[in-house]
């Protein structure tokens with residue numbers, strides 16, 4: 564008898580989450596594939612998820628002047644908001660200058676971040692070509708690529724950032 568009630572308790576505990584899901588709160592509707600796609604825009608460090616499109620630093624320069632310089636300064640020199648250019652090699656010294664060029668370990672993050680968050684007043688307003696061009700521009704201004712190099716889904720993951728090895732792995736022991 565004891566064993567049988569134990570089995571019943573175990574079964575009903577397993578069935579609870581299923582029941583809860585089947586009943587549900589009766590709110591909302593499933594997100595459509597288009598709605599999910601609009602939010603599912605994360606780019607992996609190795610470039611997974613990069614969309615079609617391309618751009619060069621030359622193209623990016625004009626876009627930067629029009630849409631970014633007001634907050635990030637001419638050529639990304641900073642002020643009133645974050646400095647985006649220079650400081651490469653300065654982090655270990657007495658006057659570290661933390662920028663996209665000096666600090667970020669993966670070039671692919673520039674695409675991800677600019678596409679999802681910038682320009683600040685109108686995030687997600689840039690086309691993929693514009694984001695590639697701006698990414699190329701920031702890389703070129705930081706001396707990491709040349710001004711005619713084409714940045715796209717295949718070339719961007721191959722760009723090696725100067726501070727790629729500047730992070731110390733933290734061994735989690737739980």
Ligand code: HEC
Nearest residue numbers: 630631633634644645647662663676677681682683684697
């Ligand atoms: C209205 C002001 C404004 C405009 C315009 C703007 N930004 Fe920004 N940007 C910011 C602010 C503020 C931050 C810092 C946000 C934070 O730390 O959460 C930032 C952060 C960034 C960063 C990350 C810097 C870092 O080191 O963490 C990048 C890259 C960037 N912006 C690129 C751009 C580009 C490219 C454009 C043009 C398409 C642009 N921004 C337009 C205000 C702006």
